[in-house]
Each structure stands twice: as structure tokens, then as C-alpha cells.
Amino acid sequence: MVKQPTQSKQEIIITGFGGQGIVLAGRILGMAAALKDDKESTLVQSYGPESRGGACCAQVVISDDAIQYPYITTPDVLVCMSQAAYLKYYKSVTPEGFLLTDKDLVKPVSDRDCFSIPSTRMAEELGRKMMANIIMIGFTTAITQLVSKKAAEYAVTSSVPKGTEEMNTKAFNKGYDYGKSLLKGRAQKASGKKRANA
Amino acid sequence: MDNFKIVLFLCNWSPHAAFQKLQDLSFDIPAEINMIRIPCTGRISKALLFKAFEMGADGVALAGCSPGTCRYGSGTENAIKNTQDTRDILDIMGLGSERMRLETFLPDETDKMYQFLSTFTSDLKTMGKTPIKGFRSDEIPEDPKQSITKIIAEYDAYACLDCGKCTSSCPLALSGKDFSPRALVTSLIEGDITSETIKENIWSCLTCGVCYNRCPSEVNFPELIQKVRAHTTKDITGQNRLTHGGFFQSLMRSMTHSDIQQKRWQTLPKDIKTDPDSKILFHGGCAPYFDIFFRNHHKVENSDILENALKLLNFFDVTPAVLENERCCGHDLLWSGDRNNFLKLAKLNQKILNDSGIDEIITACPECYRTFAHDYPANGIDLNFKVTHLYEFLENEIDKSAVTFDGPEGRFTFQDSCRLNGLDEIKDLPRKLINRFASGNFQEMQDSKDGALCCGNSAWTGCDAYSKALQVKRIHQAKKTKSDFMITACPKCRIHLGCAMEDPFEGGKLKMELTDLTNIIAEHICWE
Numbered sequence A: 001m002v003k004q005p006t007q008s009k010q011e012i013i014i015t016g017f018g019g020q021g022i023v024l025a026g027r028i029l030g031m032a033a034a035l036k037d038d039k040e041s042t043l044v045q046s047y048g049p050e051s052r053g054g055a056c057c058a059q060v061v062i063s064d065d066a067i068q069y070p071y072i073t074t075p076d077v078l079v080c081m082s083q084a085a086y087l088k089y090y091k092s093v094t095p096e097g098f099l100l101t102d103k104d105l106v107k108p109v110s111d112r113d114c115f116s117i118p119s120t121r122m123a124e125e126l127g128r129k130m131m132a133n134i135i136m137i138g139f140t141t142a143i144t145q146l147v148s149k150k151a152a153e154y155a156v157t158s159s160v161p162k163g164t165e166e167m168n169t170k171a172f173n174k175g176y177d178y179g180k181s182l183l184k185g186r187a188q189k190a191s192g193k194k195r196a197n198a
Numbered sequence B: 001m002d003n004f005k006i007v008l009f010l011c012n013w014s015p016h017a018a019f020q021k022l023q024d025l026s027f028d029i030p031a032e033i034n035m036i037r038i039p040c041t042g043r044i045s046k047a048l049l050f051k052a053f054e055m056g057a058d059g060v061a062l063a064g065c066s067p068g069t070c071r072y073g074s075g076t077e078n079a080i081k082n083t084q085d086t087r088d089i090l091d092i093m094g095l096g097s098e099r100m101r102l103e104t105f106l107p108d109e110t111d112k113m114y115q116f117l118s119t120f121t122s123d124l125k126t127m128g129k130t131p132i133k134g135f136r137s138d139e140i141p142e143d144p145k146q147s148i149t150k151i152i153a154e155y156d157a158y159a160c161l162d163c164g165k166c167t168s169s170c171p172l173a174l175s176g177k178d179f180s181p182r183a184l185v186t187s188l189i190e191g192d193i194t195s196e197t198i199k200e201n202i203w204s205c206l207t208c209g210v211c212y213n214r215c216p217s218e219v220n221f222p223e224l225i226q227k228v229r230a231h232t233t234k235d236i237t238g239q240n241r242l243t244h245g246g247f248f249q250s251l252m253r254s255m256t257h258s259d260i261q262q263k264r265w266q267t268l269p270k271d272i273k274t275d276p277d278s279k280i281l282f283h284g285g286c287a288p289y290f291d292i293f294f295r296n297h298h299k300v301e302n303s304d305i306l307e308n309a310l311k312l313l314n315f316f317d318v319t320p321a322v323l324e325n326e327r328c329c330g331h332d333l334l335w336s337g338d339r340n341n342f343l344k345l346a347k348l349n350q351k352i353l354n355d356s357g358i359d360e361i362i363t364a365c366p367e368c369y370r371t372f373a374h375d376y377p378a379n380g381i382d383l384n385f386k387v388t389h390l391y392e393f394l395e396n397e398i399d400k401s402a403v404t405f406d407g408p409e410g411r412f413t414f415q416d417s418c419r420l421n422g423l424d425e426i427k428d429l430p431r432k433l434i435n436r437f438a439s440g441n442f443q444e445m446q447d448s449k450d451g452a453l454c455c456g457n458s459a460w461t462g463c464d465a466y467s468k469a470l471q472v473k474r475i476h477q478a479k480k481t482k483s484d485f486m487i488t489a490c491p492k493c494r495i496h497l498g499c500a501m502e503d504p505f506e507g508g509k510l511k512m513e514l515t516d517l518t519n520i521i522a523e524h525i526c527w528e
């Protein structure tokens, strides 16, 4: 079930609504790849009315080689943090790609397999709704292995405001652990062990 | 092979006639047999049967009247049940069920009696001596008055303001018992430890800690009581206040012997994975013994908590070790005043566990947790590994895992465990876990958390009409929440409250399902 990113180029769309830190999330992923994982990366961000709560989108390309064209139409990884964003993009993700969503904000309308995490709820539990994007980065890192955990953690701590590094690392790990656990749970389910008490 | 000790409880009626004839005819009755004449085998409780083993008997025989000939009707029937229970307990203890036998006789069955006694004796000699060597009585400190003065100072009972808040919040006093913690503290300070107040009250307290939460001077009443009980003299002993004839204390004292080889985990289902080399040890506690002891009473089943705890560990990828010869933590000895044997047991546990190379012990029992984590160190018994309550493990795992709950259906309420409520690091965990699956179906009882009514008994001491009244009051509170079941966090709450539900006067009105929190989680947790 878990696919390793085999292609030398990965195209990622992170999308949601303004104020969720979508662009920052895109930048962190790109930074992780470029600064620590020895790869090339580009980021295209959508501004405009979107920053006032409308749809918001970050397009990230991560590649082993130089990137010629930064725009994306069929992402390998699609991260959706709102229902509108999901509806707009979910059909575009490549068949073998990853679809990741916020569990409480996105109600899937197709049976296309998706990995979901209650990132906003978890961020609220940690005391800051703002950190949902960081949780999502942790989750994406665990599920897709687009970037290494170390690189992502580094990019998180160097992108967030001074003094909040520890809190954000915690959020990142929360998402990361959840992702790992989801993969483990899927493996257990596949081997027939869905429950503690069969 | 001398000094074998065999106790023969011989019923006064048919078996005695048969036995007398053996003597009249100068049969060669094995010299190892110590005959005790009793009015009826049905009156020999499990506590008495086991007491003989605790005192070092190699075998115990019950000779009763043939079925249908019991003078009192149900004697033989009771004896059969008690024998079966005791034999099964001897099996887990590792002494072997064959050390306890029951046979029934008609008055003229002299040969059968002779056969029975000689076969039993020779079988016992083949089995060898019991691993329980010598009786461990509770020794008494030299000058109890002196030690009690020290205890009062240690717990700062001199700071008592005589305000009476303790008595007005004590669930036992509120259930109508003539019992006053305030008066008890006052009498202790006065120093006459043989006074009636102390004699009576020191054994009544449930050590639940509600008063401690209210006391403006923070007199730690439960621990004060625990210490004072350990320093009382023979004439104010709590021996006669032990419930079930002191059976459980006997059982626990027996575990202070280093040679016993228990067989605790024989019936563990095959799908539960354990690993003898694991650095994590799961400590089950004495529930398997309780289950056998009470199986004819109100069908207590607490071993399911142990199995479900192991299933949950497996679910989260932990394959723990379990110890076949696991010993009791000593909680009930400590709290019922037998400090010497508590220390013996604790030191034995310390040696075995510290030498076993484990990093962590996980237990689902509140008493085991408290005893290992707090009372051992407080008594100078240091352990070289971490002690974790299963709830800590679960909260930590669930918090970072993609798991969900597919139930339970229905409404529920929660019975606080006094031992967990007394510990800051754990007291909030049961509700935190409940909240993970509750989804609006949870209702607190009128008294909850720091003011919760306890299950009415502690360390198998002082069960009386007032603890019954307290339990009935608690169950009524639970009923009032309109819950389908009461979630418990301690096997003993399940035992004692379950017992109260059998109340003959209230009939079926008190019936309510009692389910342990560990069981609910294990039954309903699943991967996303």
C-alpha cells in the first residue's frame, strides 16, 4: 500500500483556505527538500482574494534535477484542508499518487483512497489552531516520505516565529506519529488484525 | 520422611464413627495425621482450609458424611464446593490440588476410611513437603505507644483543628455508622491506644481518602491509619475484622515464602503474545485468585481485565513478559496492619524483579500500581525499573495513534478508584480515556472525583452492615444516572459493588452491569 516516491520528480499541491498557513506549509516542504535533502524545489503560491478566506493553493515541485516548469496540473501528492479545495482538485491527483485530507474539514465524495488526519482538532488540543499546517506537514512526511523527517523538522523550526520552535516541533511530531500509526494500522488491518479483541 | 503434617478435619457424625472403629480395632493410622473433630464439614470455610496450608500443613483432608446423609442438610454440598475452590487455588499457588482432599463416609465404612487416610499419606509423601515452611505471624513492635506517638508527629495529626470536616465528609459516617475520624485523631493524640474509640475505629476506616481532601490541616488520614494499624498490639488486633475469615491475608502471607512456584498464566488464550525476554513486564495482580474464591458467590470475573490489558499491549505492538510465579504486591497486608509480612513480600519482589533485568513494569491494577510506585519506595524498597499504570500507557499510545472506537453503545457512569484518586499523576486519566469514546453518553454520579463514594471495603477488612449501606447508596447513585453500566477501574470495586447487588432485601433493583475500563477499551478500540 505504501508507495515510495520512485520518480525523480514529485509534484505537490497543498490547498485549503486563506489563513490556514497553506503557503507556509508549501514553503517548508520545498525548503526541507532543497536545504537538507539535496534536491531542487520550486514553489508557486496563489494570492489574491484567496488570502481573505477563499481557496488558497501552494504548488511545490521537488526534483533531483533542475526544474524547468513550476506549475502543476496533475499532482503526485495532494493535501486538502478544505472541502472546496478537495472538490476542486481531488480528480487531478495521479492514480498512484497520495491524497491527504483534514478529517474534520473534508468529507470525501469519491471512494478514491485518502489518508486523513484531524489536524485542526489536534492543533486545537495543543492550544493553537494555527498549527494545523505544521501537523499536516508531519503527517505528509510520514505518509509520503517526500522529504526526510530530519529535513522537515529542520525546515519547520527555521520557518516558524522565534520562541515557538518547541511547540511547532511537537505539532510536527504529532502529525508524523499519527501518519506512522495510520500506516501501521493499515498494515495490521490488511493482515486481519483490525481490533485489539478479535 | 518424618515431620509430615497432615490435618484431618473429621466430621463428628458418620466419619467419626468410622474413625473411632479404626482406633478401636487398633488400625495403624498414619502418625502424620492430626485429627480435628468438627461439627460439620460444611462449616470448614475456604479460609480455614487454606489457613492450615499457610501454617505449613503438607496436606489437608476433609472427611464428611455421604451425600444425602448430612445431618444439617447442606454440609456435604458446601464442603464439595469449598474443596473444589481450595484445590483450584492450590493449583495456581503451585502447591498442587492433590494436597487437599474430600471424602465422604457412612458410619460403618471403616476400611474406606483406612484406605483414604493411608493413600492420602503415601501420596503426599510422594509429592514431598510443602514449599511453605513455617508460619509467619505478625510480630508486634516492642512499644506500640512510642511508635504511635512518632506516627502522629510524622503525619502532623497534632495540627488537627478539631473542625470535624473529616467526619462530615466521611462516607462511612454518612452511611450511619458510629464512626468519627475526628474523634479517632483526638484519641490518638491523647495517646491511649487501647481506648474503645481506637480499638473499634481503627479497623473501620476504608482508607478512601475523601476526608484527606477536605481536611484544612491536610492530615493524611489513610496513611495515618495504615501506619497505626501496623503498630497495634494483640488486644486491639484487626484479625477479627478481616473479611472472608482472613483468607486473602493468608494467601498473601503464603506468597512470602521463596520456594513456592505458582502457575498463574496457565489459561492465557493462545492468541495473546508474550515474550519471556521482553524488557517490559506485565504484572497482573491477584484477580485469578479472587475469581476462584468468589465463583460460587456472584460470579466475579476479573481475569478478563488481565487478558484485555495484554491484548491492548499487543495491539500497540508491545509483547510483554509475564511471570508464572508472579507474587502479590502486598497491598492488602500493608493496609490491614501486617507490615512485617508486607515487608517480607516486598523484599522478595524487589529481589526477583530487580534481578530480572526489566526496564518497566506495566499493571492495570490500581493497588499494585500504587504499592510498587509509592509504598515500596516509602518503605525503603527501591525498584530499578519504571512502574507504569496501563492507563498511562494507553493515553500515551492513543494520543499519538490513528485509532478510533466503535462503541460502546448505551449510557455509562464511572466508579472512581480510591487508590488512583490519591495519585496526582493518574487521577485524571480514567476520565480522559472515557472521553475518547464517550460521545455524550457519559454521566457522573452525584458524588464523584475527590468526593466519590468508595466501594465500601479496603484490603479485605471491616465489611459490615454499614459498608453494605454505603455500597447500596452508591449503586442507587449510579442507577440515578440512568446508565446501562458502571465503569470501574479497580477489580475490587467490581467485587464489592457486585456483592452488594446481590442484596436479598433489594432484590433485582440493584442489578447493573459492572465493566472495567480496560475491558471496554479493549473491546472497542480499532485502527482507523
Ligand code: SF4
Pocket (backbone or CB within 6 Å): B166, B169, B170, B171, B172, B173, B181, B204, B205, B206, B207, B208, B209, B210, B211, B212, B221, B222
Ligand atoms: S479515609 Fe474515608 S473512610 Fe476513612 S475516615 Fe476518611 S473518609 Fe472516612
Ligand code: SF4
Pocket (backbone or CB within 6 Å): B159, B160, B161, B162, B163, B164, B165, B166, B167, B181, B182, B185, B211, B214, B215, B216, B217, B218, B219
Ligand atoms: S478535617 Fe482535619 S483538622 Fe478537621 S477534625 Fe478532621 S483531621 Fe482534624
Ligand code: SF4
Pocket (backbone or CB within 6 Å): B243, B244, B456, B457, B460, B463, B464, B495, B496, B497, B499, B500
Ligand atoms: S463487599 Fe462482599 S465481597 Fe466485598 S468484602 Fe464484603 S462480603 Fe466480601
